[in-house]
Amino acid sequence: MKLFDVYPLNNITITKAQGSYVWDENGVQYLDMYGGHAVISIGHTHPHWVKRIEDQLEKIAFYSNSVHIPIQQQLADKLAKVSGKEDYQLFLVNSGAEANENAMKLASFHNGKKKIVAFKKAFHGRTSLAVAATDNKALIAPVNETDNVDFLPFNDEAALKRYFQTNGKEVCAVIIEGIQGVGGINIATDSFLQLIRRLCDQNDAVFIADSVQCGFGRTGKFFSHDHAGVQADIYTMAKGMGNGFPVGGILIAPHIQPKHGMLGTTFGGNHLACAAALAVLEVIEEENLIELAKQRGMYLMNRLRTIEGIENVRGKGLMIGFDVPEDLKDLRKKLLYDFNIFTGEAKPNIIRLLPSLALSRKQSDEFLEALQEAIAELKPKAKETENVQQEEEVRAED
Template sequence: MKKPPSLTPRWSKTIVDTYGTPPVGLVSGQGATLTDEEGKSYIDLLAGIAVNSLGYGNAQVAQAVSRQARTLVHTSNLFATQPVLDAGEKLIRRVGDSDARVFFCNSGAEANEAAFKLARLTGRRRILAAEHGFHGRTMGALALTGQPDKQRAFHPLPGGVEFYPFGDADYLCQLVEQDPTDTAAIILEPIQGETGVIPAPAGFMQKVNELCDEYGILLIVDEVQTGAGRTGTFFAHEVEGVQPDVITMAKGLGAGVPIGATITRGRARDLFKPGSHGTTFGGNPVACAAANVVLDTVDADFLAEVTHKGAYLRQEMEKLPLVERVRGRGLMLGIVLAQPVAKQAVRDGLAQGLILNAPSENVLRLTPPLVISQDELDTALTTLRTIVEELA
């Protein structure tokens, strides 16, 4: 039988060039291991950018999605369905506030677009966002993203957004006090992922929470990358004990099936009214069926395992030459290198059967599937050790 054409040349002729042509075409996966079209295996330390929380080939996800697809694929939000209600109720229990409400959408950018619109509905104009933060590529989410190189080509962006240095509570307080009655929201990530896995300094989020409470400002916490157990707690902001008005989620919530969520409580709960926002595919029964598997799986024992694996990975990485320090929590780690060789490490990793990511020249971002096995971790670490030693 004639072998089909390679995937990568077809990609360059077919797909818009927003990412460049991928170096590898993948065809299957199991656990944290992927296989390409030539039969070569790779241990995945990226998980589709922190998306495939339950790994590849997960039987429970496959069964839930298949069962739901055979039963009821789509209805729109003009009708109620069981999967969306189950997922929403489970998220509300995770928040710990029975008065919270959930808006389902399809991605992290959409979740943050909804949060942006909630801020507008307060009647105030100013939204304060962190420098170097990342909230998505759609126009509203991009306006909140504190990375000028990503914004530059798309001006004019939606207005009213001002930026503060991430972690500088004094600066942020002064910025708010310039016009507190017109400040609608403060948005932040507990850990800035796209910038190189940079956690908020201890106590910073609490101070922001207090500032928001003092002036009636919405606190929006972007948990798109950190949520659903990635950092060893279901939400990363739990560590600081803060109470956001809005939480945005996506990525790991669907275990690879596209879904986003904007959770509202307190000052934000009743801002959306019928007709003020919507999405055709949001709350899709198939996507919510996958989310229900994640929400049922990520329990206290599962989170303890994530914490244990993360500590082990950190401990072993800190032993390597070239590694200055490791930052992050759970299975969201940034490996800070002493030289700007992270992108070369990604290329070397691919050649040696390891999928890595370099958000900057001297940082490797490790966000493997949360179900990565000890054997897969050890094999990945052996390969990483070889790569780093050769680069050193």
């Protein structure tokens, strides 16, 4: 049987991981500056995370949500403390797409309306409603097409005001990433998020903060939306929540009261998932990783801005992006195969950095030095290609 490749594959097989490093089957060590799409929050195979899961596995791995599961409440209590959202309810699921799907469905149950406002370059997942609210037509199958989602320009306050003046009373919810990850590390301005909050309040609409990639401390706040000083009605979570174990969730403000039957899940909130997520929160708190992410991110971005050959460095905490000119389009491959460093991308020429929140200063410097060397090695090649093209153009004119 042929295995379907989810993504184009790098010719590497990873067999071991620890902290911010992974190793392939030949024992080659790689610095992981991508964390598997922002999933690795506290570092690969963190000892406390491993022990939490092992201890739970020896007791019980799964039973259905038809019985009391005490570790779910332990997770909720710790999440309330670390996030500061003490009066919210927690509904546990398995993934970010599932979290966003349920958030939009719950919003519609709450106010009885249909219209969802999303934004250009948004990515909210691949399930039915989540993908309909994602600005990528290549991902939307005919069955996902709907007239209930309108896409507005990101950070365009005038466009948002005009839309609400005409359609405000029809809006069920506004869903927005505090920082668009797949879209290219585009940061929502504080004033834009504050405007969304006001317009939602004025029109009985639900403010959904998609924190799947930009949550769990990655940006130097627990949720990236916290930078703007706003409170969302629903927060969605996944990725870094489990540090590699599949788990997601939604936090629901107290004025939204789901009834039995509105939301459901078989595997969501299972014992092992809760153990993994609880371990993540404990490590984040004990190792002060949110503050560390803030400091390390500032250091990286300040240094990145001094490197010739990259442009438009932006981000918050350890969610960082920068643009690469066309002549450096092979930079990610060079970093991976010549310097053994994993990075991410967003089209057309954007490199994304999403490392563990426990990334050290030494590892940051290791990346920065490799980046400078890789750029220096690619530049002569790019110049040589440019000269050849110019010579061919001259011969063509002759």
